[in-house]
Amino acid sequence: MQIRDEFASTALLTDQYELTMLAAALADGSAHRQCTFEVFARRLPNGRRYGVVAGTGRLLDALTHFRFGDAELAVVEEFLDPATVDWLREYRFTGDIDGYAEGELYFPGSPILTVRGSFAECVLLETLALSILNHDSAIASAAARMVSAAAGRRMIEMGSRRAHELAAPSSSRAAYLAGFDATSNLEAVRSFGVPGAGTSAHAFTLLHSGADGEHEAAAFRSQIDALGVGTTLLVDTFDITRGVATAIEVAGPELGGVRIDSGDLGVLARQVRDQLDGLGATGTRIVVSGDLDEYAIAALRAEPVDVYGVGTAVVTGSGAPTAGMVYKLVEVDGIPVAKRSSHKQSRGGTKKAVRLARATGTIVEEIVYPAAGEAPSTNGFQVRELQVPLVRKGAVVDGVATLAQSRELVARGLVSLPWEGLKLSAGEPAVPTTFLG
Amino acid sequence: MQIRDEFASTALLTDQYELTMLAAALADGSAHRQCTFEVFARRLPNGRRYGVVAGTGRLLDALTHFRFGDAELAVVEEFLDPATVDWLREYRFTGDIDGYAEGELYFPGSPILTVRGSFAECVLLETLALSILNHDSAIASAAARMVSAAAGRRMIEMGSRRAHELAAPSSSRAAYLAGFDATSNLEAVRSFGVPGAGTSAHAFTLLHSGADGEHEAAAFRSQIDALGVGTTLLVDTFDITRGVATAIEVAGPELGGVRIDSGDLGVLARQVRDQLDGLGATGTRIVVSGDLDEYAIAALRAEPVDVYGVGTAVVTGSGAPTAGMVYKLVEVDGIPVAKRSSHKQSRGGTKKAVRLARATGTIVEEIVYPAAGEAPSTNGFQVRELQVPLVRKGAVVDGVATLAQSRELVARGLVSLPWEGLKLSAGEPAVPTTFLG
Numbered sequence: 001m002q003i004r005d006e007f008a009s010t011a012l013l014t015d016q017y018e019l020t021m022l023a024a025a026l027a028d029g030s031a032h033r034q035c036t037f038e039v040f041a042r043r044l045p046n047g048r049r050y051g052v053v054a055g056t057g058r059l060l061d062a063l064t065h066f067r068f069g070d071a072e073l074a075v076v077e078e079f080l081d082p083a084t085v086d087w088l089r090e091y092r093f094t095g096d097i098d099g100y101a102e103g104e105l106y107f108p109g110s111p112i113l114t115v116r117g118s119f120a121e122c123v124l125l126e127t128l129a130l131s132i133l134n135h136d137s138a139i140a141s142a143a144a145r146m147v148s149a150a151a152g153r154r155m156i157e158m159g160s161r162r163a164h165e166l167a168a169p170s171s172s173r174a175a176y177l178a179g180f181d182a183t184s185n186l187e188a189v190r191s192f193g194v195p196g197a198g199t200s201a202h203a204f205t206l207l208h209s210g211a212d213g214e215h216e217a218a219a220f221r222s223q224i225d226a227l228g229v230g231t232t233l234l235v236d237t238f239d240i241t242r243g244v245a246t247a248i249e250v251a252g253p254e255l256g257g258v259r260i261d262s263g264d265l266g267v268l269a270r271q272v273r274d275q276l277d278g279l280g281a282t283g284t285r286i287v288v289s290g291d292l293d294e295y296a297i298a299a300l301r302a303e304p305v306d307v308y309g310v311g312t313a314v315v316t317g318s319g320a321p322t323a324g325m326v327y328k329l330v331e332v333d334g335i336p337v338a339k340r341s342s343h344k345q346s347r348g349g350t351k352k353a354v355r356l357a358r359a360t361g362t363i364v365e366e367i368v369y370p371a372a373g374e375a376p377s378t379n380g381f382q383v384r385e386l387q388v389p390l391v392r393k394g395a396v397v398d399g400v401a402t403l404a405q406s407r408e409l410v411a412r413g414l415v416s417l418p419w420e421g422l423k424l425s426a427g428e429p430a431v432p433t434t435f436l437g
Numbered sequence: 438m439q440i441r442d443e444f445a446s447t448a449l450l451t452d453q454y455e456l457t458m459l460a461a462a463l464a465d466g467s468a469h470r471q472c473t474f475e476v477f478a479r480r481l482p483n484g485r486r487y488g489v490v491a492g493t494g495r496l497l498d499a500l501t502h503f504r505f506g507d508a509e510l511a512v513v514e515e516f517l518d519p520a521t522v523d524w525l526r527e528y529r530f531t532g533d534i535d536g537y538a539e540g541e542l543y544f545p546g547s548p549i550l551t552v553r554g555s556f557a558e559c560v561l562l563e564t565l566a567l568s569i570l571n572h573d574s575a576i577a578s579a580a581a582r583m584v585s586a587a588a589g590r591r592m593i594e595m596g597s598r599r600a601h602e603l604a605a606p607s608s609s610r611a612a613y614l615a616g617f618d619a620t621s622n623l624e625a626v627r628s629f630g631v632p633g634a635g636t637s638a639h640a641f642t643l644l645h646s647g648a649d650g651e652h653e654a655a656a657f658r659s660q661i662d663a664l665g666v667g668t669t670l671l672v673d674t675f676d677i678t679r680g681v682a683t684a685i686e687v688a689g690p691e692l693g694g695v696r697i698d699s700g701d702l703g704v705l706a707r708q709v710r711d712q713l714d715g716l717g718a719t720g721t722r723i724v725v726s727g728d729l730d731e732y733a734i735a736a737l738r739a740e741p742v743d744v745y746g747v748g749t750a751v752v753t754g755s756g757a758p759t760a761g762m763v764y765k766l767v768e769v770d771g772i773p774v775a776k777r778s779s780h781k782q783s784r785g786g787t788k789k790a791v792r793l794a795r796a797t798g799t800i801v802e803e804i805v806y807p808a809a810g811e812a813p814s815t816n817g818f819q820v821r822e823l824q825v826p827l828v829r830k831g832a833v834v835d836g837v838a839t840l841a842q843s844r845e846l847v848a849r850g851l852v853s854l855p856w857e858g859l860k861l862s863a864g865e866p867a868v869p870t871t872f873l874g
Contacts, residue, residue: 010602012624012626013597013602013605013622013624014622015598015622015635016621016622017635017638018638019623020635020637020660020664021640021660023663024637024641024659024660024662024663025659027659027662027663028655028659028662030644030659035644062602075626079633081663123638123641126638127602127622130599131597131598131599131600131601131605132601134599134600135604160452160564160568161452161568162571162759162761163571163759164572164601164603164604165447165499165565165568165569165572166450166601166603167572167601167603168568169450185450185451185453185564186450186451186453186456187449187450190449190508190512196516198452198453198454200457200458201458201560201563202766202776203458203560203563203765204560206769206774206775207472207769207774208467209769209774211772222461222464223458223461225464226460226461226464226465226518227461236776237776238776315759316758321754321758322600322752328640329639329640329644332646333647335646335647335648337643337644337646339673339674339675340675
């Protein structure tokens with residue numbers, strides 16, 4: 001259950017077939033061919049206009065823990081030959097990785113990660129790389145839409161209870177990366193330094209019931225005594241209007257906030273704002289929660305909401321719980337390779353990518369081109385190379401984006417989108433991608 | 438990254454507000470009131486007919502590791518008073534837990550888990566309990582529909598790459614619980630004893646390309662040399678008909694299987710079956726994969742498919758990535774309590790449940806009734822009590838269902854459903870639930 005053990009191995013977070021392919025390739029000598037594998041998404045889910053690359057930092061950390069110790073070897077010995085087991089015992093990734101910086105926007109076909117090395121060392125990383133990038137990018141891509149719909153209001157991620165217990169901290173991190181302000185999840189606070197936040201639950205108010213009835217005021221007083229008048233009181237356990245009145249009676253007009261978790265949030269927010277203002281609590285914030293997604297957040301834009309608490313929708317990717325990225329072999333010993341039996345065709349060859357922008361910063365096109373070829377002509381647009389070095393000879397390079405830097409990158413990316421790109425409705429990617437070569 | 442550390446703590450896999458509620462309740466004395474919390478789902482997602490309870494075994498394991506050591510206390514000290522921190526240092530759950538056995542079917546309002554103890558000790562478990570039950574039940578509920586659509590054909594879960602890396606083994610476990618036969622995920626093999634399986638990827642065939650072209654035969658020969666003739670060859674890298682011919686040329690008619698991962702799987706399965714039979718490979722199995730969900734599986738029922746490989750759809754709950762269960766305070770010091778400000782009303786009081794069935798075993802109704810009251814009349818139907826003891830005075834009881842027993846329970850549950858309950862289309866729950874009391 002530990003997710004911070006510095007000595008733990010990530011080597012079994014993978015699929016059996018990677019190891020059986022390794023065994024066959026070691027036996028026939030092809031394991032040592034120099035390969036390029038590429039991570040990309042064939043399409044954006046559900047008519048999304050853009051995606052947000054997330055998980056790169058976690059992947060680089062997981063890569064350094066991809067080691068086969070005795071415990072891991074005991075599992076794979078069951079189905080592998082001794083030579084393969086011996087090879088795994090010494091396994092270290094010694095190749096190079098380039099990729100889009102964490103926090104960069106991406107579009108269909110963007111070469112998000114390029115892994116180069118022997119077939120043997122690269123093939124083993126497929127599942128780990130995809131698991132991390134697909135999960136974290138799905139959350140960050142949904143979260144970015146919510147952040148842009150919230151138009152600057154404070155956002156708290158509180159979806160842990162609707163996510164796998166060990167995925168929840170990563171979801172908190174991805175939401176923060178995309179521009180959320182805080183999380184309810186304590187492991188995300190510890191592991192990733194995401195700011196923590198929280199209010200209280202209906203259970204706390206109900207706890208202060210007795211044979212003689214409800215004592216909402218007692219619950220509020222207790223919370224203020226323990227947490228101070230800056231706390232946020234949950235006012236919708238019994239009757240919202242009475243709850244707000246009781247909250248200000250108990251706390252005074254300096255109360256930090258009230259939370260509404262049910263009902264027609266727009267109507268209630270206006271009503272509660274009027275009531276608070278009438279009671280002199282003009283600085284008391286209104287926090288809303290309860291099945292919010294990007295559409296509900298946008299619908300509340302005209303209402304006096306100060307803080308959004310978002311749960312299920314953000315941790316499940318708001319209808320797209322995986323980014324659908326794939327990890328494909330694109331080059332062997334310098335020769336481009338590609339599957340070609342169906343619509344699932346891939347483009348062979350190692351690639352690079354640039355994004356073109358107007359002088360205003362608004363992006364107009366992404367160009368994916370052969371890494372061995374010349375950089376494409378830019379037609380007078382500003383041009384930015386999208387891939388950055390992440391790993392050289394197996395070692396993570398200096399200067400990989402921190403979580404704070406990645407958060408900045410998302411914010412800059414959202415500003416760079418043409419206005420159609422920020423529409424919540426389904427449609428085409430915000431900019432076209434041109435594939436050269 | 439370790440998920441098997443026996444000494445690791447699960448205590449921070451929770452939400453900050455549980456700890457601040459604890460602090461306030463310790464300060465005002467209400468923390469020691471005897472409470473009942475109940476886990477239930479208000480509704481089934483997307484018009485599903487039934488849900489499958491999963492995660493109970495993992496939750497009981499996580500509960501025994503819910504301890505605040507120095508590392509955990511260092512995080513919560515940042516926002517808690519010293520008395521609360523001292524209380525957490527000694528925290529052990531000492532209460533009782535009853536619940537539906539893992540693998541039991543559930544319906545809206547089923548009291549899936551009932552947690553009894555002091556407010557303090559119970560409130561801390563909300564997020565952990567919900568994270569595990571919501572995730573695992575979402576996967577198992579989707580997987581059970583796929584298993585029933587597959588009508589006895591072999592099912593392999595291979596979705597790890599589309600799930601968070603540490604959630605993937607739990608997804609494999611939940612799919613196996615629901616009736617899948619095997620998983621690609623090695624950590625699931627190690628942690629939960631799920632049988633492992635795998636074929637190979639297009640990358641392996643492409644690896645055997647050279648400047649002089651493609652060498653599919655060399656890739657197939659290598660795989661057979663390493664893994665034996667019982668292996669499954671992936672035949673759709675270049676041209677399926679040629680791939681099948683090459684596979685049998687290389688392996689002979691004793692080849693274990695061929696996998697098709699793209700195209701119109703129904704048409705291709707028939708065509709490949711004819712081709713295999715014509716080549717004398719009448720025992721060679723056909724494995725299909727590629728974005729299969731319960732509907733695609735059902736659509737292939739008339740085709741000569743032997744094995745389904747299912748990825749994205751099963752690990753993302755096929756459109757319902759969380760079961761939407763909640764953890765609600767229903768009783769304080771013997772008095773039923775319930776929120777009542779909105780449509781999100783809960784039913785107060787500790788409950789039990791029975792399920793009624795005809796003599797044939799087909800279920801007809803679920804009855805949820807006050808635990809303090811009399812068992813409901815059964816109108817001559819067979820009756821089965823649904824809650825079983827899971828924890829007594831903080832200790833997991835003997836006889837909690839093993840994974841194998843839970844798998845049996847799902848299988849029996851699916852057989853017990855009225856035929857409407859197995860329909861894949863959206864509709865009402867398979868049986869009505871009556872709430873007494």
